[in-house]
Amino acid sequence: xxxxxxxxxxxxxxxxxxxxxxxxLKHTDFGAETGRLTMLVGPSGCGKTTLLSIIAGxxxxxxxxxxxxxxxxxxxxxxxxxRFRARHLGFIFQQFNLIPTLTALENVSVPLLIxxxxxxxxxxxxxxxxxxxxxxxxxxxxxxxxSGGQQQRVAIARALVHDPPVILCDEPTSSLDxxxxxxxxxxxxxxxxxxxxxVLVVTHDNRTxxxxxxxxxxxxxxxxxxxxxxxxxxxxxxxxV
Amino acid sequence: MIRIALKMLFGDRAKYVMLISGxxxxxxLMAQGMSLFCGLMTWTxxxxxxxxxxxxxxxxxxxxxxxxxxxxxTDTDRVRSVEGVAWAVPLYQGNLQARLADxxxxxxxxxxxxxxxxxxxxxxxxxxxxxxxxMPNTVILDEYGVERFSAGRERPIGVGDVFEINDREARxxxxxxxxxxxxxxxxxxxxxxxxxxxxxxxxxxxxxxxxSPRDGVSAEVLARRxxxxxxxxxxxxxxxxxxxxxxxxxxxxxxINVGTIVIIGFIxxxxxxxxxxxxxxxxxTRHFAALRAMGASSGELSAMLLVQALVVGFIxxxxxxxxxxxxxTNLLRLGRVPFLMLWQxxxxxxxxxxxxxxxxxxxxxxxxxRLEPAIVFR
Ligand SMILES: Nc1ncnc2c1ncn2[C@@H]1O[C@H](COP(=O)(O)OP(=O)(O)O)[C@@H](O)[C@H]1O
Ligand SMILES: [Mg+2]
Numbered sequence: 001x002x003x004x005x006x007x008x009x010x011x012x013x014x015x016x017x018x019x020x021x022x023x024x025l026k027h028t029d030f031g032a033e034t035g036r037l038t039m040l041v042g043p044s045g046c047g048k049t050t051l052l053s054i055i056a057g058x059x060x061x062x063x064x065x066x067x068x069x070x071x072x073x074x075x076x077x078x079x080x081x082x083r084f085r086a087r088h089l090g091f092i093f094q095q096f097n098l099i100p101t102l103t104a105l106e107n108v109s110v111p112l113l114i115x116x117x118x119x120x121x122x123x124x125x126x127x128x129x130x131x132x133x134x135x136x137x138x139x140x141x142x143x144x145x146x147s148g149g150q151q152q153r154v155a156i157a158r159a160l161v162h163d164p165p166v167i168l169c170d171e172p173t174s175s176l177d178x179x180x181x182x183x184x185x186x187x188x189x190x191x192x193x194x195x196x197x198x199v200l201v202v203t204h205d206n207r208t209x210x211x212x213x214x215x216x217x218x219x220x221x222x223x224x225x226x227x228x229x230x231x232x233x234x235x236x237x238x239x240x241v
Numbered sequence: 242m243i244r245i246a247l248k249m250l251f252g253d254r255a256k257y258v259m260l261i262s263g264x265x266x267x268x269x270l271m272a273q274g275m276s277l278f279c280g281l282m283t284w285t286x287x288x289x290x291x292x293x294x295x296x297x298x299x300x301x302x303x304x305x306x307x308x309x310x311x312x313x314x315t316d317t318d319r320v321r322s323v324e325g326v327a328w329a330v331p332l333y334q335g336n337l338q339a340r341l342a343d344x345x346x347x348x349x350x351x352x353x354x355x356x357x358x359x360x361x362x363x364x365x366x367x368x369x370x371x372x373x374x375x376m377p378n379t380v381i382l383d384e385y386g387v388e389r390f391s392a393g394r395e396r397p398i399g400v401g402d403v404f405e406i407n408d409r410e411a412r413x414x415x416x417x418x419x420x421x422x423x424x425x426x427x428x429x430x431x432x433x434x435x436x437x438x439x440x441x442x443x444x445x446x447x448x449x450x451x452x453s454p455r456d457g458v459s460a461e462v463l464a465r466r467x468x469x470x471x472x473x474x475x476x477x478x479x480x481x482x483x484x485x486x487x488x489x490x491x492x493x494x495x496x497i498n499v500g501t502i503v504i505i506g507f508i509x510x511x512x513x514x515x516x517x518x519x520x521x522x523x524x525x526t527r528h529f530a531a532l533r534a535m536g537a538s539s540g541e542l543s544a545m546l547l548v549q550a551l552v553v554g555f556i557x558x559x560x561x562x563x564x565x566x567x568x569x570t571n572l573l574r575l576g577r578v579p580f581l582m583l584w585q586x587x588x589x590x591x592x593x594x595x596x597x598x599x600x601x602x603x604x605x606x607x608x609x610x611r612l613e614p615a616i617v618f619r
Contacts, residue, residue, distance in 0.1 A: 049618045058534050058614040079538055086536025097531040097617055101252020102245065113242050114537045170618045 004070040005198045006032040006055055006166070011064030013050055024050045026221045027064070032200050034165070037192040037211060040202045042218030048202045051218070052170055055200070056089060057081040069165060086114045090159030092188075094171035096151045098143040104130060104154045105139040111162045122161075129157035133187055149180030156187050167191060169201045178207050185211040209237050242537065246545035249525060250552060256524075257553070259517045264557020265564070267510020267597060268590055272565040274502035275586045280579030281495055286485045287420040288334060289478060291428060292352060292361035294451035295460040298329075298467055298475045305488035306481055307423070309335060311445035312473065319471045320450045325458040326467075330355035333436040334448040336426060339390075340405040347389055348426040351406065353436025353446075360451060363430060369400045369415025374432060381415040386427025406439040511597045514557075515604060518550060522605035526612065533614040546605045554598035562587055 013025040024047040032038040040048050053059035054066060057073045066073045069088055073081055090111070098107045105126050112122035130136045133153040143151050152172060159167055169188065173181035185201075185208045192199035192213070201212070209215070215227040215237075227233045250257055283290075289297075289306045298320050300310035320329040333353030338346045354361050354374075362371050363381060373379055382390070382398070390404065391397035398404075403412045411429070419428050431439070437446040452475070454463040460477040467475035476484060490496050522529070529542055565582070572578040 053615040053618055056534065056615075058617070082533070082536050082538050084536075085534070089536070091531075091534055091617075093531070093617055095527075095617075097527065099245075099249060099528045099531070101249050106245065106248060110245060110532065111535050113245060114532070114535055114541070119244065 004067065005034050006030070006200065007065075007067040008051070008055065009065045011051070011054060011066065012062040013047075013054065013059070014062060024221050025054075025061070028222055030216060030223050032198050032214075032216075034198050035192070035195040036213035037189060037199045037201065039209065039212040039215045040200060040218060041204055041206075041209070041215060044204060046218050047221040048204075048218055049170055052168055052200070052202050056091070056168055057085055086111065087162075088164050088166055090162070090164040090167040092152070092155050092159045092167070092169040092172045094174055096143070096148075096155040096175075098151055098154055098158075100143050103140050103142055104135070104146070104157075107143070107154055108157045108161050111158060111164075115162060117162075125161055126157070129161040130154070132160065133157045147180075148176050149183060152176060152180065152184050153187070156184065156191075160191055165197050167197065167199045169199070169203075171203055171205070172201065173203065173205050173208050181205065181207060206237060209233055242541055242545055243548050246548045247552065249528070249545075250521075250549045253521065253524075256517060256521050260514055260521070260553040261557045261560065263510055263513030263517060264554055264594055264597065265561040266513065267506050268558050268561025268594060269564055270506025270509070271503045271590045271593055272562055272582070272586055273568065274499050274506060275589065276565065276569055276580050276582045277502075278495065278499040279581040279583050279586065281423075281499075282486050282489065283581055284421060284423040284579055285489045286482045287422050287428075288350070288352070289482055289485070291363060291419040292332060292354070292451070293478065294332075294361060295454060296452040296464050296467065296475055296477060297481050298450040298452060298471070298473050299448070301472065301474045303474055305485035307334075307485070309448055312447040312450065313445060314447055316447060316471070316473060317450050320452055320467055320473070320475075323463070323467050323470050325455050325463050327453045327455045328358070328360070329450050329452040330358055330360050331433050331447050332361060332449040332451050333433050333440070333446055335436070335440055336424065337406055337439060337441075339411070339429065340408075341390055342404065343393060347386075348424065349386065349406075349429045350422050350424070350426045351436055351439060352428060352430050353433040354430060355451075356432035356434055359432075363417035363419050363428075365418040367416045367418055369413070371415060373414035374430070376412075376414065378410045378412050378435070379414045379431065380411045380435075381417050381430040382413050383417050383419045383421075383428040385421055386429065387416055389427055407441060409439055411439070507593055507597070510594070511600060514553070514597050515601045518553070518601035519604045519608070521549075522546065522608050526608070527617065529609050530612050530614050530617045533609075533612060534617045539610055542609050543602075543606045546609065547602045550598045550602035550605070553601075554594050558591060558594045562590070 008030040011025050011028045014021055014023040016022060042048055054061045108126035108129050109122040112125060130139055133156050135150055135153050138146060138150060172184055188199055189211050212233055215233050216223045217225045227236060286306050300312055302310050317329055317331045320326060335351050336348055337351050339349045340346050359371060367384055387397055400413055403410055440446060454460055464475040464477050569580040569582060573580055
């Protein structure tokens with residue numbers, strides 16, 4: 001499949017009804033290309049996670065077009081979207097969302113097991129992924145026995161183990177100290193080096209801005225500015241790394 | 242994914258033990274209750290098992306083997322005259338007080354057998370000889386009677402010892418092993434004529450006429466024929482057994498009491514297991530949502546929950562049934578506790594456990610189905 005990256009146009013999303021109704025996304029347009037690490041930044045509550053969830057297909061938009069890798073998610077059924085996610089998407093969450101009763105190795109195998117890959121093959125690939133993030137020696141540890149930085153590395157290994165062309169991260173560094181935050185961003189940078197891969201990082205952690213190739217700034221449910229180079233990013237956000 | 246499901250289950254040891262205990266407890270209560278019921282029911286027709294005969298002829302009003310509505314002495318001959326009868330003999334059955342040497346009295350079930358044939362005499366003798374029953378004033382006592390009658394004696398009562406029934410001497414010539422009676426009174430076997438002498442003087446003594454069909458005639462056919470020709474009520478052995486069981490079910494509180502135990506077992510088991518399983522699912526909601534976000538379908542998540550619930554049910558059932566079997570055999574060895582685990586008992590309990598498991602899984606699956614996978618980003 002030709003990799004067209006992510007394209008979102010005219011997306012609306014509201015929560016609640018009647019008095020309590022809040023409109024989060026207002027005809028939002030957004031895009032992210034392959035081979036670059038795109039950051040989606042903006043103040044808390046502006047709708048970043050909502051937009052990310054819609055791109056991931058875990059949340060349905062009220063209207064608009066959502067195209068990922070050339071596929072129109074808004075036209076697919078729930079099961080097709082789930083299958084699409086399993087094959088093409090890797091996730092990294094703020095709360096690492098590792099399953100506490102599984103070892104690091106088992107946690108990392110999960111995306112492959114969801115795709116019905118043989119257990120042994122999955123385990124080998126999981127081992128390779130753990131080595132890639134640099135914690136092969138923690139393969140048999142459960143999450144509770146690992147630091148936050150180590151857990152997030154396991155989560156990155158899990159997001160990459162099935163070699164997905166799209167990696168979506170929501171605030172991957174905000175539960176970490178700055179050193180671990182830099183380490184995590186470094187890994188994501190390396191993951192983004194593949195020319196056919198889209199890496200989208202939602203964040204409001206300005207310590208990480210230096211890792212971006214491109215930055216979309218969101219405010220009040222809309223992308224109000226896109227910075228296309230690291231130089232531009234540094235000019236507008238001088239506090240960066 | 243099944244492997245992942247099992248790891249999730251076994252990883253949370255406290256929950257898992259709690260889940261298993263719920264099912265184990267339910268299995269225990271239900272299986273124990275039903276086995277108790279079956280055991281009690283076999284006690285109700287012990288006389289039938291101890292004195293075996295193909296056809297039992299009784300007064301038309303008799304509904305269960307313990308009923309005592311005497312026939313006329315001539316009824317034995319009337320049964321004998323029915324076409325297809327190979328033999329027919331009288332049987333006396335009654336509950337009487339036995340008086341021991343120390344003056345105490347004990348209730349016994351006295352059975353009087355046809356003196357000529359001794360049909361229905363106990364087969365399993367622990368001491369003595371059946372034929373000695375032809376000597377005057379002799380009886381056979383069951384081993385339970387030995388236990389009951391030996392209280393306070395230096396050595397247990399045995400062959401050669403005497404007691405009294407209605408001021409008449411009863412000399413023990415043999416000790417037998419038979420099924421215990423529902424009332425708990427020991428069985429005392431003697432001849433029909435002697436039984437009528439032991440019994441307080443009433444005009445009619447004949448409890449049953451026992452009969453057997455000739456070759457080529459079935460017990461059912463013969464029973465129908467005897468009923469038709471004599472106006473008495475003839476049962477085959479299994480008809481009288483079921484009639485007795487149903488009589489006890491209709492006329493005693495046993496089914497209600499046992500049914501209550503079984504239902505309580507079911508409810509408690511369902512409550513503990515359902516509740517624990519549901520809270521297990523709630524605690525893992527986030528992880529199920531993460532699996533969903535990573536592309537697992539709702540079908541796969543449901544299958545995971547089902548496997549988790551089934552494994553819990555299977556282990557809990559196994560442990561519970563094992564405990565009941567262990568308890569049952571040890572109680573049986575200890576003595577007179579009604580316990581009979583027919584194959585139907587585990588089958589029914591397995592069905593009930595399956596129901597509990599399915600209810601629990603359905604609750605969890607319903608919860609997961611309403612899951613917003615987007616919560617993983619929160
Ligand atoms: N499920 C929901 N129900 C109601 N309101 C929601 C829901 N999810 C998000 N919101 C609201 O939408 C707005 C944007 O939220 P979010 O996308 O999480 O922002 P961000 O990730 O930029 O901090 C917030 O005001 C939040 O309260
Ligand atoms: Mg957010």
